[in-house]
Amino acid sequence: MKDGLTPQLGDIVQVSLKTYPSEESPEDMTAVVIKVIGNKNDPGVDIMAIVADHDVKTEWSDEALEQANQIPDHVTAADKAGRDDITQQAAVTIDGDDSKDFDDAVVLWKLDNGNYHLGVHIADVAHYVTEGSPLDIEAFTRGNSTYLVDRVIPMLPFRLSNGICSLNEGVERLVLSCDMEITPTGERVNYSIHPSVMKSHGRLTYSKVNRALAGDNLDELEEKYRTLRPMLVEMAKLHDILYQKRHKRGAIDFEEPEAKIIVDKMGKPIDIVLHERGTAEKMVESFMLLANETVAEEYFRRHVPFLYRVHETPDEEKMKTFFEFVSAFGLNVKADPHDVKPSDLQQIVTKTAGTTEEAVVQMMMLRSLRQAHYSAEPLGHFGLAAQYYTHFTSPIRRYSDLIVHRMIHEYGVGKPATELQKHFQGKLDEIAEQTSVQERRSIDTERSVNDLKMTEYMANQVGEHFDAIISSVTSFGMFIQLPNTVEGLIHISNLTDDFYRFDEKSLTLTGRGKHHQFKVGMPIKVKLINADVAQHQIDFEIYDPNTPKIKNNDHNQTKTPYRQRTSQNNRPYRKRNRQR
Incomplete structure (x- = not known):
C-alpha cells in the first residue's frame, strides 16, 4: 500500500x-x-466503478489537452483554403433532444431534371486531429465514445467534440461532403466527395421534425421548422424511396423500441422510457447509410487501402438452428442454411411484423448472426445486403470514421499512390483490430451500466406482478423480458408446480408430470422476488397463487450468471448506439 x-x-x-x-x-x-x-x-461513483472495471479510459494526457487548447475555436481563413463554400445551403443537423455533439448535417433539393440532390456533410475532425499527434494517440486508444445513462466518455476532448468539430447552429464549420444525385426510383447516378465549409441553418430535433412532418400544431414550433418544412417533407419522400430500394435488395430492417433509463441528479433511476423511431430518425438513417455505401464503393473502385465496416455471412449451423426455431411458429422457411441470403431473413422479419412473435423472432435472428466489425478487406455487409460499406458519418465519436476521413484527405493531395498505399496498408489491420475491440469494450460497459440501473429501478418493486415474455430458455431456467425491456431470470428451482426437463433442440422446458411447456416467445405472468443491485441480478418466479409448490431438488440451484444480451452492433444505424 x-x-x-x-x-x-x-x-x-x-x-x-x-x-x-x-x-x-x-x-x-x-x-x-x-x-x-x-x-x-x-453520486455516479457506481457507474465510474464499472467504467474502471472495463478499462475505459477517462483521463487525458497533458499533451493531448495542450494540443486541444491550441486549436482555434473558430474556422480561420487558412482553414478554408481549397474548400467549397456551402454556407448558403440550408444544411441542418437532426439529432436527439439531449445531444451535445453534432457530426452530421443534411440538405436536400430537387434538380431541374427531377432528380434529388442529397448532401451529407460530416464534421472534418481529421483536419484537427492529425496523424501521430497526442490527440490522435488518445483517440486511437479509446476507439470510440462511450454513452452511459448520465454521461458521455468522449473520444475527443470537449473543446473539440462539442466545440470546433461540432456542427453547431449558425457558425462556420469544416466538413467532408458527400453530395449525391438520386433519381425518383432511388438510383444514385452521380456523386462527389470533397472538403467544404458549411454553416448549419438549424439544430433540429427528431421529435420536432416528426411533428413538423405530421403537420400538427405547426404554430407551436419554432420558425425554423416552418421555414424548413418543405425540405423536410421532400427528405421524408426520399427516405421512403431509399428504404424501398434497400428492402428490395434484401436488407434486413429490425424495428424495435429503444429503452432510455431516466436518472435524477443523484444518479438514481426514476423511469425507463420506450422510444419508437419516427420518420425523422429513419430518414437520417437512410441518408447516412447511403453516404457510407457511396464512400466505401468510391475507394474500393480506386483500388487503394481502405477501412471497411463488414458483416459476414452467418454460420451455417446457427442458421439451421434458427430456421428450425421459426418453423415452430408455423413459418415455412425455404432458405438453404448453407447458402443463406439477406433476403431470406428479411422475409421472415416481414412475415412476423406486427405479430406476437415479432420481437422474439428478431431476437433469435440477431443471436444467429455474426458480429459486425472493421476490416481492411471489403467483405461486404450481410445485414444491409451491401457489397461495399464503411463508417464515414461519425468521426467525433468513432476512430474508424476519423481514419476514413484521413485517408480521403491523403488520397486527394497528389502524393504518389504507391507511397500512400504502403503507408496505410501497414496500419489498417491494427486499426481494424483496435476499433473492433474498443467498440466491444464500450458496448459491454454500456450494457453493465444499464443492468445496474435497471436493477436499481426494480429494487423497490420486489413482490409486484408483471406481464412478461420468455426471451430465452436454458437448462437452468428461463430469462424473461418485461415490456420496459428489463430482463431477469426464473431459475429452474423456482418452477415449483412440476419437475422440468430442458430440450436443447426445441429450446423448451417441459414438466414431467403435467407436461406444461415453456418456450421462447411465450407470454407469462411473473412476480419479482429479488433485485440484487450488487450483482446486477433480477430474479422472478411464475405468478400463479393457486399453484402448489414442488421443489426441484434435482437441479443445481446456485445462481447462474446472466447471459450476454444480443450484440447491438448488428442492429440498424442508430446515431447514439452502435451502427451496423
Whole structure:
C-alpha cells in the first residue's frame, strides 16, 4: 500500500495485484491502490466503478489537452483554403433532444431534371486531429465514445467534440461532403466527395421534425421548422424511396423500441422510457447509410487501402438452428442454411411484423448472426445486403470514421499512390483490430451500466406482478423480458408446480408430470422476488397463487450468471448506439 494511494474508509478503488495466494498462504494477497474512484455513496461513483472495471479510459494526457487548447475555436481563413463554400445551403443537423455533439448535417433539393440532390456533410475532425499527434494517440486508444445513462466518455476532448468539430447552429464549420444525385426510383447516378465549409441553418430535433412532418400544431414550433418544412417533407419522400430500394435488395430492417433509463441528479433511476423511431430518425438513417455505401464503393473502385465496416455471412449451423426455431411458429422457411441470403431473413422479419412473435423472432435472428466489425478487406455487409460499406458519418465519436476521413484527405493531395498505399496498408489491420475491440469494450460497459440501473429501478418493486415474455430458455431456467425491456431470470428451482426437463433442440422446458411447456416467445405472468443491485441480478418466479409448490431438488440451484444480451452492433444505424 505504501507505493500507491491511500484511500479513505468507504472509497471504491482500483488496484494492481502484487502478490498472489499460494498453497502455503492461500489467503495471502497484496495489492497497490492505483486509483481512487470515489466514495461508494457519492453520486455516479457506481457507474465510474464499472467504467474502471472495463478499462475505459477517462483521463487525458497533458499533451493531448495542450494540443486541444491550441486549436482555434473558430474556422480561420487558412482553414478554408481549397474548400467549397456551402454556407448558403440550408444544411441542418437532426439529432436527439439531449445531444451535445453534432457530426452530421443534411440538405436536400430537387434538380431541374427531377432528380434529388442529397448532401451529407460530416464534421472534418481529421483536419484537427492529425496523424501521430497526442490527440490522435488518445483517440486511437479509446476507439470510440462511450454513452452511459448520465454521461458521455468522449473520444475527443470537449473543446473539440462539442466545440470546433461540432456542427453547431449558425457558425462556420469544416466538413467532408458527400453530395449525391438520386433519381425518383432511388438510383444514385452521380456523386462527389470533397472538403467544404458549411454553416448549419438549424439544430433540429427528431421529435420536432416528426411533428413538423405530421403537420400538427405547426404554430407551436419554432420558425425554423416552418421555414424548413418543405425540405423536410421532400427528405421524408426520399427516405421512403431509399428504404424501398434497400428492402428490395434484401436488407434486413429490425424495428424495435429503444429503452432510455431516466436518472435524477443523484444518479438514481426514476423511469425507463420506450422510444419508437419516427420518420425523422429513419430518414437520417437512410441518408447516412447511403453516404457510407457511396464512400466505401468510391475507394474500393480506386483500388487503394481502405477501412471497411463488414458483416459476414452467418454460420451455417446457427442458421439451421434458427430456421428450425421459426418453423415452430408455423413459418415455412425455404432458405438453404448453407447458402443463406439477406433476403431470406428479411422475409421472415416481414412475415412476423406486427405479430406476437415479432420481437422474439428478431431476437433469435440477431443471436444467429455474426458480429459486425472493421476490416481492411471489403467483405461486404450481410445485414444491409451491401457489397461495399464503411463508417464515414461519425468521426467525433468513432476512430474508424476519423481514419476514413484521413485517408480521403491523403488520397486527394497528389502524393504518389504507391507511397500512400504502403503507408496505410501497414496500419489498417491494427486499426481494424483496435476499433473492433474498443467498440466491444464500450458496448459491454454500456450494457453493465444499464443492468445496474435497471436493477436499481426494480429494487423497490420486489413482490409486484408483471406481464412478461420468455426471451430465452436454458437448462437452468428461463430469462424473461418485461415490456420496459428489463430482463431477469426464473431459475429452474423456482418452477415449483412440476419437475422440468430442458430440450436443447426445441429450446423448451417441459414438466414431467403435467407436461406444461415453456418456450421462447411465450407470454407469462411473473412476480419479482429479488433485485440484487450488487450483482446486477433480477430474479422472478411464475405468478400463479393457486399453484402448489414442488421443489426441484434435482437441479443445481446456485445462481447462474446472466447471459450476454444480443450484440447491438448488428442492429440498424442508430446515431447514439452502435451502427451496423
